[in-house]
Amino acid sequence: MADFKEQCRNIVVQKLNIFAEESGIESKIIPDLLVVEIPPEPELGDLGIPMFPFAKIFKSAPAVIAAKIAGMLQADDAARSVGDFAAVGPYVNVRLNKVTAASGILQKILEQKTVYGSLTDTGKAPLAGARVMVEFSSPNTNKPLHLGHLRNDALGESVSRILKTAGAEVFKVNIINNRGVHICKSMLAYQKFHAARGDTPESLGIKSDRFVGDCYVEFDKWNKEDPTAEKQAQDLLVQWEQGDDAVRKLWKQMNDWAIAGISQTYARTGVSFDKLYYESDTYLKGREEILKGLQDGIFYQEADGSVWVDLAEIGLDKKVLLRKDGTALYMTQDIGTAIYRHHDWPFNQLVYVVGSEQQYHFKVLFYVLKKLGYAWADQLYHLSYGMVNLPEGKMKSREGTVVDADDLINSLRDGALEEISAKGREEAVGDPAAVAEKIALGALHYYLLQTTPTKDMLFNPKESLSFTGNTGPYLQYMGARICSILRRAADAGIQPVPVDVAVELLTTEPEWDLIKVLGEFPRCVQKAAETFDPSQIAGYIYDVAKSFSRFYHECPALGIAADSPQLAAARLVLITCTRTVLENGLNLILVPFLEAM
Numbered sequence: 093m094a095d096f097k098e099q100c101r102n103i104v105v106q107k108l109n110i111f112a113e114e115s116g117i118e119s120k121i122i123p124d125l126l127v128v129e130i131p132p133e134p135e136l137g138d139l140g141i142p143m144f145p146f147a148k149i150f151k152s153a154p155a156v157i158a159a160k161i162a163g164m165l166q167a168d169d170a171a172r173s174v175g176d177f178a179a180v181g182p183y184v185n186v187r188l189n190k191v192t193a194a195s196g197i198l199q200k201i202l203e204q205k206t207v208y209g210s211l212t213d214t215g216k217a218p219l220a221g222a223r224v225m226v227e228f229s230s231p232n233t234n235k236p237l238h239l240g241h242l243r244n245d246a247l248g249e250s251v252s253r254i255l256k257t258a259g260a261e262v263f264k265v266n267i268i269n270n271r272g273v274h275i276c277k278s279m280l281a282y283q284k285f286h287a288a289r290g291d292t293p294e295s296l297g298i299k300s301d302r303f304v305g306d307c308y309v310e311f312d313k314w315n316k317e318d319p320t321a322e323k324q325a326q327d328l329l330v331q332w333e334q335g336d337d338a339v340r341k342l343w344k345q346m347n348d349w350a351i352a353g354i355s356q357t358y359a360r361t362g363v364s365f366d367k368l369y370y371e372s373d374t375y376l377k378g379r380e381e382i383l384k385g386l387q388d389g390i391f392y393q394e395a396d397g398s399v400w401v402d403l404a405e406i407g408l409d410k411k412v413l414l415r416k417d418g419t420a421l422y423m424t425q426d427i428g429t430a431i432y433r434h435h436d437w438p439f440n441q442l443v444y445v446v447g448s449e450q451q452y453h454f455k456v457l458f459y460v461l462k463k464l465g466y467a468w469a470d471q472l473y474h475l476s477y478g479m480v481n482l483p484e485g486k487m488k489s490r491e492g493t494v495v496d497a498d499d500l501i502n503s504l505r506d507g508a509l510e511e512i513s514a515k516g517r518e519e520a521v522g523d524p525a526a527v528a529e530k531i532a533l534g535a536l537h538y539y540l541l542q543t544t545p546t547k548d549m550l551f552n553p554k555e556s557l558s559f560t561g562n563t564g565p566y567l568q569y570m571g572a573r574i575c576s577i578l579r580r581a582a583d584a585g586i587q588p589v590p591v592d593v594a595v596e597l598l599t600t601e602p603e604w605d606l607i608k609v610l611g612e613f614p615r616c617v618q619k620a621a622e623t624f625d626p627s628q629i630a631g632y633i634y635d636v637a638k639s640f641s642r643f644y645h646e647c648p649a650l651g652i653a654a655d656s657p658q659l660a661a662a663r664l665v666l667i668t669c670t671r672t673v674l675e676n677g678l679n680l681i682l683v684p685f686l687e688a689m
Contacts, residue, residue, distance in 0.1 A: 096174065096193050097128045097139060097615070100186055103171050104141050107164045111157075115150060134601070137178070137185035138193075138608065144182060154182030190604055194595040197611040201669040202591065209617045209676050210257045217259020218618045225263045225437060226252045228445035229363070233270040233350035234278040235305035237357050237497040239551060240447070243480045245363045246540045246682055248445040250626040251475065253680050258621035263437050266365045267429055270347045271372045272422075276328040278304050279342050280321070281311040293349055301353025302496065304346055333419055357497050361533060362682055367436070369429055375420040378428030381464055382413045390463050401460055411456050426457050427464075434468055441471045443624060448476040448546065475624050478548035480540065500553065504532035507557050508565070521688050530684035531557075531565050537682040538564030542630040562634050564683045570637045571678065572689035574671045577649060581664055586653055594662035602643040603666060609639045610673050617680070626681050633677040640670050 101123050108121040131140045143154040143161070150157055158179040165177035165184070175188040201208050212218050228248020231237060237245070248264070256262045282291075286307070293300040315321040331339045358364065382399055385391045391401050391413060399414040413423055433442065444454060454474035461469035482495060508531035512524050521527040539556035543549045559565045588594070598607065612632065620628035649663040675685045 096188055096196070096611075099174050100139055100141065101126050101128055103165065103168075103174065104161060104184055107161045107168075108146065110164065111160055112149070117149060119149065121146070121149070131180075131183075131185060134605075136180055136183075138175070138188045140180070140183040140185045142183050155179070158182055158184050190599070191595050193611070194598060194604070194607045195591055197607055198595065198665060198669050199591045201610060201672050202665075205672055206676060207257075208672055209613045210259065211614060212618060219255060219258040219260040219621055222255075222260040223263070223438070223440045224255050224260045225265055225433060225439040225442045226255070226445065227265050227267060227433075227442065228252075229266045229358075229365075230269060230446070231266075231350075231354050232272075232274060233268060233304065233347045233354075234274050234308045235350075236299070236301035237354055239480055239482065239495050239497065239500060242361070242497050242500070242536065243477065243540045243549075244445055244447070245358070245361060246537050247475065247477055247545055247626065249363045250537075250541055250629075250681050251443065251445065251624050253682075254617060254620045254626060254629065257617055257680060260621070263367070263439070264365045265367050265369060265433065267369045267371060267374075267426075268351065269371050269422075270351075271329075271332065271343075271375065271425075273325050273329050274308070275343065275346070276325045276332065277311040277315075278307040279339075279346055280325055280328060281307040281314065282342070282346060284314065285310055293353075299353050299356070299498065300349035301351075301357075302498075304350045304353075305496075307346075329419065330417065360501065361497070361537075362684075369432065371425045371429070374428040374432055375425035376428065377431060378424035378426065379414060379418075379420050381427055381431065382424060385460075385464055401456070401463070403456060403459065406455065406459050408452075408456070413460070423453065423457060423460070426453075427460060430457070430461055430472070431466070434466070439468070439471065441473060442468075443473050443475050445475045445477070448478055450474070451476055473624075475545065477545040478543075480549050480551055483550055483552060501529075501532050501536060504535050504553060504557055505529050507553075508532050508535070511557075511559065517689070527686060527689065530686060531568060531689070534564035534568045534678075534683040534686075536564070538567065538630060541626040541681045542634075544627050545625060567633055567637050567674070567678060567683060568686045569689050570640060571671065571674050572686045573644070574640070574667055574674065575687040577667055578664070578671065580650055581653075581660075584650065584653060586650070586657070586660055586664060588664040588668060589658060589661040591665060593658070594665040597659050597662040598666060600647055602639075602646045603663070606636075606639040606643045606666060606670065609636055610669055613673050613677065620680075629677055629680050633674065633681070636670065636674055636677065640674075 104126060105121055105123050112119070112121060125145050126141055127145075129140045129142065131137050143157040146157055147154050158181070161184050162177050162179035165171040171177060173189065173192070175186040175193075177184060177186045179185075204211070210217055226248055229241060229245050231241060252262050252264050293303040296303065298306070311321065311325075328339060332343060382391060386393060386399050391399050393399050394416075396416040397418070398412050398416040400410050400412050402410050411423065412421065414420065430442070433439075446454065451474065454472075458469050458472050461472070505528045508528040509524060512518060512521060512528060518524045535556040539551060540549075542562065556563060557565060559569055598604070616628055616632040620626060643666070647663060649660050649667060653660040678685050
């Protein structure tokens, strides 16, 4: 229906400009001033355009303007070919020509297939020509990925897919935080509790990133007993920055363990990157830039040797950029990393997917880069997202209360497997373990992405795995149901009819409502891309599933094949199009599409 929204917008703008000319108004009405809405009740029409924005221009009541414009449209043959226009209070409403509208929507879906949703009403990708770099995940190599990382990863990967679908050239990057005092804490714990025995993840039968995370927890327990532990970790960091061979060797070994385990989780969840950056490679560039800025008078030095930036210009106090011992901070390495990135892949925009607790950090980072003279600092954007916790409460890595990503997915997978077994669906689904894994990922990703990114959220594993309601498994079930219908139709020899034949037969309200919803997909993709908000897609796909469910119950296809073969074949066209939209949409929010469930 998106094509017809644009048509109606342009037609109404044309009449408004004629009306303005007749009224002696010189200013032109532009399409951007018009909002095209869906009326709250079907009997009011398919689309509505409010006239409130034009009351001042015409010095007239919105209802009077609506009546004038509707009258002009009713006398226009071109407008009548689009639909029936009428004034409803302050709105110009239209009942679309269903045959024409439905034909355009269904034909486009059948022709574009997997790329449906990527083009606007004009046939162009809305973000064509944009080069967007997306940074997400940013794990520390002292622990495995946990629930918070899963939200970050889901947002980053989903936003990247949405941007790419909208036509942008997307480059996905990840900064591996593989240096710093937190890494040294895991290293010290390994030296104290494991080195003498030669422990390795393999020898202990533990996933490699989990083993490193266990060392980090061990340090926290030791730190509570030994007041020198923290100082030892700081001293180890200085040794690392000085290039001590033994320290570097242990650091590399533990980083390799952590990254190998984290990479397995990425592969499992469908997350990938075009380039990995490592803090150990970029922090020196940041320090170099800070020292140059100090020399140029951009920054200043305290008596203890630390380097600071004055943030009064942006309403803040001051921020340390280099410690008194010359070691770098997160801010330092982020400065260096941003510079390297723009050199490697010049972007129109760089999107940082990082939690809302880092809003201050990015405000300062963007300001410092701008002060250093990098014009592209204006193209940096912080996609801030809220905290995610379990109903049990806040998680803490150092205390070992974090729920590891793999453990959570395993738990969801086992729950899905139990459901498949309880329903006796093992043979029907083919490979129960593989299907259960996909259901787990669907449950996880949909639950994480259906909430607007800026909001904090509680992840409820039991709710996420429900096969009914607004959940990933429910959407997967609807996809499997559609595939089952299409398989049975093929077995019965029922073939879809051409679109021009189908639209003459698809005349019921559930059919028309479903067609209209399917037509909204390109508009939804564009909006999600512009706002970096996957919840737009999640909500839309749920609407598709609800509309299809109503259609399925009120408009049978297979059951009427004997008596009404043409109508059955017409409904197969609509079912086929629904499958395409559902599969395309689920892919954007990392929910695996299932043909059997």
